Amino acid sequence: MQNRAIQNTLFIGGGNMAYAILGGLVRSGLPASSFHVIDPSPESAAKMAEMNLRCTVDWPEDFKPDVVVLAVKPQMMQSVLNQQAGHLKQVLLISIAAGVSVAQIQLWSAQSDARVVRCMPNTPALVAQGISGLYFTANCNDADHTTSHQIFNSCGEVVVVNTEDEINAVTAISGSGPGYVFFLMEALAQAAQNLGFSEAQANLLVNQTFLGAATLAKQSDDSFATLREKVTSKGGTTFAGLEQLRALGVSSAIQGAAQAAFDRAVELQKNAG
């Protein structure tokens, strides 16, 4: 059952992440007419037009949305909220910005009791394989919970967290995570080309390996470690490859990457305030 609030939603910011979420929403069967996007960039307007979505530079006249998704860069949030504050009364505000706190959103939108959800989605939302962390302020009502779940379930899975710090942690793991995964994919595809494959063959080998491994992990009861062991014959090829990864400290490098992303989210939150 669709709820009416979703079908009256405005996105402020129509860049990469908004495009991914809107792609998920439209593919889930919601009419494009449910959504309006504000973005000054002609490139964003052109991408939105591909999905038959309305995109304007300014707030559409007399438009009163039930839900506003704040999808601009963290550094833009204060000026956008200051500028649009008059339109945001009584609206459910869902911010997807990394490192912008609920208190900042309430302050900048001049509504100390604004119903705010902090959400951290990721770009696989575009193919309905996203994962979004949701943090609800206490003043969100039951309908706000339902609406937020429906929006982000339309583009993948949802995890509810109880603190804003946990949203910064979700940012470091799954928000930024596709970036780490694509980095690894680039490296493995380069290795494939070094071994003589064409770019197309290398990309196919790598894509299907990541897709297959992730699907297997998701469907299996085995832990990641057990699945790794099942690939690794003692003294065999995977063993040799993994020895190299261990010798180069790849596990700590990945943990360091996530920690750096978390620290950056905390820093953005401090600087923005």
Ligand SMILES: NC(=O)C1=CN([C@@H]2O[C@H](COP(=O)(O)OP(=O)(O)OC[C@H]3O[C@@H](n4cnc5c(N)ncnc54)[C@H](O)[C@@H]3O)[C@@H](O)[C@H]2O)C=CC1
């Ligand atoms: N890209 C990602 O993987 C993820 C991004 N996010 C968050 O999503 C937010 C947007 O990030 P991206 O989509 O990657 O950035 P982006 O740069 O692709 O999109 C930002 C959009 O905001 C528009 N914009 C600038 N000033 C504006 C204004 N005054 N009013 C309306 N629109 C304006 C820009 O033209 C641009 O299209 C950020 O806060 C980021 O932290 C969250 C999760 C994942």
Ligand SMILES: O=C(O)[C@@H]1CCC=N1
């Ligand atoms: O890199 C960023 O700041 C945003 C937030 C998570 C993914 N992209």
